[in-house]
Amino acid sequence: MTVMTAEAGDADTLMQRYREDGVVYLPGLFDAEMLELARQGFEWSLANPSPAAQQLFPQDGTVFYQDLFNTLSWPHYDPLLRKAGLGEVMARLWGCENVWFFFEQVFHKKGASRRTPWHQDTSYFPVDGADMSVLWISLDPVPPSQALEFVRGSHRGRLYNGSAFTGDDDTAPLYDVGEMPRLPDIEADRERFDIVSWPFEPGDALVFHPSTLHGGGHTEAHGERRTISLRFFGDDCNFVARPGVSKESAVGFNRQETGSRDVSEFYEGLVPGDRFRHPDFPKLYPHG
Numbered sequence: 001m002t003v004m005t006a007e008a009g010d011a012d013t014l015m016q017r018y019r020e021d022g023v024v025y026l027p028g029l030f031d032a033e034m035l036e037l038a039r040q041g042f043e044w045s046l047a048n049p050s051p052a053a054q055q056l057f058p059q060d061g062t063v064f065y066q067d068l069f070n071t072l073s074w075p076h077y078d079p080l081l082r083k084a085g086l087g088e089v090m091a092r093l094w095g096c097e098n099v100w101f102f103f104e105q106v107f108h109k110k111g112a113s114r115r116t117p118w119h120q121d122t123s124y125f126p127v128d129g130a131d132m133s134v135l136w137i138s139l140d141p142v143p144p145s146q147a148l149e150f151v152r153g154s155h156r157g158r159l160y161n162g163s164a165f166t167g168d169d170d171t172a173p174l175y176d177v178g179e180m181p182r183l184p185d186i187e188a189d190r191e192r193f194d195i196v197s198w199p200f201e202p203g204d205a206l207v208f209h210p211s212t213l214h215g216g217g218h219t220e221a222h223g224e225r226r227t228i229s230l231r232f233f234g235d236d237c238n239f240v241a242r243p244g245v246s247k248e249s250a251v252g253f254n255r256q257e258t259g260s261r262d263v264s265e266f267y268e269g270l271v272p273g274d275r276f277r278h279p280d281f282p283k284l285y286p287h288g
């Protein structure tokens, strides 16, 4: 495993590294004002759960909470997205002309909360392409021993079945139909994988392609991690087929009861191969 220390570098270096490694570290991307906006977004999400909110691995008795694709939360992240110029950050990283916000996800770990299972985000939604990113930030410092980890370059390899995020076997498949291969047991054979991570301070950001294998980031007994994952897509992004719709994934939930829109509305009328577009995804770049 390599704990990275390198600084971010110039725009061309970053673009190349993103293409090759599928993950880049942007130290000090957010100043105190941006961090405060991020904190407000996170607090709003925690106080206003969508029907997709869930306590993961409840049998462990620690906090491992997540919520995602709550369209009602989007106005609460919008000031951060725009003031921090995240559309422009993605346009430069991908070398593309248009950038849209896709959706938010929050994670809250407290106490001795387990590692996040290794997985690729792309397995969970019917969207794929080169111009896609997850921007991961933590409102709390993350020491190297508790870092989110990545398999460098894995976004250029195969797309595995998702992890079901249940039980003892982290490779237990999300879909029980279809051709996607089962995840490798990376924890059982770490030396075989090119695992990288960075020590992380509030204000830093990790940007990764959603097909990059990532996992880890446990917390210790007295620890807490408040994390926001913001997702973006751009010109090269297509609707693709997936073997099914998981009840646990963002796709399956009926959100009518809170007023949050169902993600399936955003996929309506699309067939595999279509450009992934919907007028209600906030356009971030160029500025509307």
Ligand SMILES: O=C(O)CCC(=O)C(=O)O
Pocket (backbone or CB within 6 Å): 105, 107, 116, 121, 134, 136, 148, 214, 216, 217, 227, 229
């Ligand atoms: O923060 C974590 O532990 C998991 C993050 C993650 O899987 C993601 O942002 O896609």
